[in-house]
Amino acid sequence: MTRPRLVGFSANLQRPSKTRALVEAVVEEAAARVPLDVRLYDLVDAGSGLGAAWSRDALSLPARRVIEAIEEADALVVGSPVYKGSYTGLFKHLFDLIPPAALANKPVALVATGGGARYALVVEHSFRPLFGFFNALQVPTTVYGSDPDFTDYRLTDEAVRARASQAGAEIAALATRGTLPGLRQEPVARAAAAR
DSSP, X not given: OOXXXXXXXXXXXXXXXXXXXXXXXXXXHHHHHXXXXXXXXXXXXXXXXXXXXXXXXXXXXXXXXXXXXHHXXXXXXXXXXXXXXXXXXXXXXXXXXXXXXXGTTOEEEEEEEESSGGGTTHIIIIIHHHHHHXXXXXXXXOEEEEGGGEETTEEOOXXXXXXXXXXXXXXXXXXXXXXXXXXXXXXXXXXXXXX
């Protein structure tokens, strides 16, 4: 049996990154619960060609591969640093290049990082509407981490760790058993059809 593919995507522009660390924390929690085929990407992997592309046809090969990995995933953990009260422009640009049907009914866990607690609701007010537009199946628990929650780019705050654990449990459950009929093939059915 093919393992469901969980793709983690972080909109960080450099490594190390607190946002990537938070995405990885949720992904690791999910993978600790069920067997998953895990892939991790960030804007560094997409390269500079992403920002220069006006359409999918103009994407560089690295950027195209990141977008295809997101589209082909059975479930996603996505995150972005918060700037001026929202996700980054390149994060939005990447998702602008994905057709809505590609994420319909796809389980998604949402995470964000920012400079302080005042940005904590950005996940609810910016991320949820974006993925609602795609008809993605968003897990109930979102995860937000601010600068004091990290030490040397490692998540160290126990309360944020607990939320990452909960989001990981939710995305693991949906990746392995939870799809709504009619919107996209279930992971097992798609794997069987590919044989």
